[in-house]
Amino acid sequence: MSLQRILRVSLEHPTSAVCVAGVETLVDIYGSVPEGTEMFEVYGTPGVDISTSPGVRDQEHADTGRWCFDAGLQIVVVMNSPSNDLNDSHVQISYHSGQEPLAYAVLYLTCVDITLDCDLNCEDRRDSGFVDKRQWVWRSSGYGAVLLELNCDDQDNCDRHVRCLQDLEDMSVMVLWTQGPVALFDDHTLVLHTSSCDTKWARVFHACGDSCPSCPAGGGLSFPTWGAQALDSGPAQGNQQVNAISIDQVLSNENLISYNKFVQSCVDWNWEVLKRELGLTDGDIIDIPQLFKMERRKAVAFFPDLVNMLVLGKHLGIPKPFGPIINGCCCLGEKVRSLLEPLGLQCTFIDDFTLYHKLHGEVHCGNIVRRQTFSFRWWNMVP
Template identity: 50%
Template sequence: MIHPRTLRVDNDRTTSVVCVVGAELNVNLNRSAPPSSRFFSVKCTSNVHYSITPPPRETNHLSPISLKGNPVLLISMRGASQHENDSKLSVRYYGENKEVLGKAILHLTAIEISLDVDADRDGDVEKNNPNKGSWKWGPNGHGAILLVNCDSERTYWKTLDHTQDSVTKVSDLKDMSLMVLRTRGPARLPEGYKLTMHISQGDAESVRVFRSGSSAGSDNALSLSYLYNAFVKTYPLVLSNEVLSQEVPYLGGIGEMKFYVEGLRFPDKDFNGLVSINLSLLEPIGQGLPETPIFTDRVMFRVAPWIMTPNTLKPIEVFVCSTSDNYHFLKGMRSLVANSGYKLKVFHEYVNRGDRWMQDELEFGYIDSPHHSFPVVLDSPRDGKLVDLPYDELLGPDFGYVTRTARRIDVSSLDSFGNLEVSPPVTVDGKSYPLGRIIIGVAFPTATKGRNMTQVVQDFLWAQKVQEPVALFSDWLVVGHVDEFMTFVPAPDRKGFRLLLASPDAGYKLFKGLQNDGHGQAKLFDGVKDEEPITVDQILADEEFQTENNYVQSCIDWNRDVLKRELGLEDADIIDLPILFKLKDDHGIAKRAVAFYPDMVNMIVLGKNLGIPKPYGPKVNGRCALEAEMCSLMEDLGLNCSFIDDFGSYHKLLGEVHCGSNVRREPFDYKWWNLEM
């Protein structure tokens, strides 16, 4: 919105004025009138439009108009000037007897100025969108979108692009949002006038602006150093946290100048994601005095959030680690991924340094805008021996990186990203979450010494807004991750997915059924190296073990109720998997739970194919009863079960298939800015 500008004029003097087309100049006629003035009249050239408020009573436009009522002259320009001072307006003042007492003359230069962005989010920078200076969510919303430039155009000696002081490759420009300065007017601005672009100190921490300049040339004889410096000058830095205001060129005639806007940080507790950029036309006042703004145009951006991808989205690539003892796990994963038709990336020991927990070190997501999108890996503060992998192995062109750093004393097992999941899209009490909801595990609300996900990570996740998090109780587990008792799988009906929950009750029901059918002597762990087999009868006879599993079931039921409430689920949307747990002392602090046999809920989901920890359950007629139950439950959904041997290399180390793998998936088709907030 262009606000009116008050203009002072001097009697018996010519005043040169620059006016922006679309703006309005307000002249208080009594302020500039000579003493004893009673009437006035106005004349102007064709490019000038004027009106008077309050409207005069006189009907003859040639008759002088009374100065009573404190009249204000409203002046605007119909179009841009071709030359400086090519439009004129004069005001004559008259006495009581209509004698001329004085005359004020304006020489006007009209300029069109528009700082433009893609405010309607269609990928094009339209001219002077009326909503460009604000931001609104929803399909009928408006406002431009900015990406954090968190990938790296370098593949060696990597640095995040937004940490560099210059644009070093043209390819980096596609990660930035285009902003266009459009002008129309005379060949040059009147002397002393200038255009400046400026931002606030607060916004300067979140955004930078580069400008396109003249070509660097293509002389092959030029040195590499010269070419680099020339290229940098081609895209000079205009605004940063060290330069809050800078003059920008006025091109003259009909001109367009491109600017490239770069996001520096994601929304967070101290940053709501909104940034504004301003362009002002400054007018000289006098020698040694600062210029004053006579027109300001403003645009607003929202920084795109980091978005997680749920199991229901199509996989692109699967990531695992190779260690000296996980041959059987890798064999199963290679077969599953190959049969599913996706890519498998194996990080060998010289990269993983013996750390096998791919899920715990990182989480894949993406950022999106109308003009570009790319995957972004979120690096956890866990920082095991895989600490360098997200940066060294994943960061690159069109593959971004972000992390949150916490004090080591604040980091616990709950900061590993097996404790960070996301639901498929849901609707809860009429409110839609088309990108799903993030799920994390924390301590029980009444706990005084419980472990929690570190606050800097929680703040980051909540600040993204588009996948409003749900907090579950996971501190009852030794490892403490939500993926130990829940996951999501695609389904052809209802909400398009099922929530799978570990259930000791389902486990006991299965084993009691086996006992009733005469299979009480069937053994778990039969043939597993270094593991003592145990019969169904022995499990069912252990009252302390059952008491422990009753406690575990109560913990899971607490979370079941939270998930039903927060995800809008019914019992028909949930499948209970037969999984038993055992309690153990966790460093003498408390008794916490671990899976008794490989935890089948801790699976990898690749479309309709599931990679499930091989449970080594009791065999009936030559087939594992736990596998048979799992297949029965999943095949009803059209899902295929593959059982992967992770017993020695993952389960005994308190993890499973999901903990040892990670999946990068395709982004949502749904555009986050269409959310109703």
């Protein structure tokens, strides 16, 4: 499943973006709105399909491409054919007060067609059009998904490790088909993503060395349950290599324990400052479990930093900690739930391990939230 992107346009300069054929893209028309706007009009060049979400029932407005300015209306853009040149299509948004145009915003689009195929029968068949994956339905009642065979021929005797080129050739060669302007691919890189919980079922391997084939290969490692997810091509993550660490290993690591005692002393010092300056008490502070390690003389999160969450009203987007599993549940996640949900907050844990955590960030670092401002201007506050 593709993630739906949001593109923001500007009144000050044109915006350029790349879209994937057949994938819906939301266009944010509210980021730069001239004062006095009553209606807006959207026009797209041939090949650009424009609709609204939710759908507009007013047929007259839908036919003319002009709508009343409503903060709940979203513009959805889809291109179904790849571009011939960079920025060869565009969407123009005009803001109106009555019949008078107030300002214009232009979004230039380059469309690329991307298909990830797999020679699942090892027949050296790599033509991109012999299956239509748009009709596939995932999960146990679905149909069309690729089933990768286990790498367990007689020679390697069910060895789970890829030790030689022959092991790689046992697998299903994967081919990425792209169609679009040649110049677009000069600064774009292929990244394949498998969720961390599915790396025990299937992985993507690539041979190293000048004499090895350049195509990646997909292979099954063990028989999955129907809880296994799909392998997607995407703009973010790579093949995750996560080493499991036991509780005993953590408790026996004297350097880690010593360093976290030092970090806790720093946290305690900050608590005292906050309580003194803001008049807080111990009851105003919630302890969230977290371990740290030292890298380059800095403290970084040992597991995804639970405190570095995204707050959306009563909804919390919290980095998934991948803590020890006790009675079928992550004990760290359950501890956080027990602390925050009694306050009327809803906790949702998000896997950001490769996207942000490994780059020393978390969910909060990778998102910008547009919030409703306070009516009172804080800079006028007198202590």
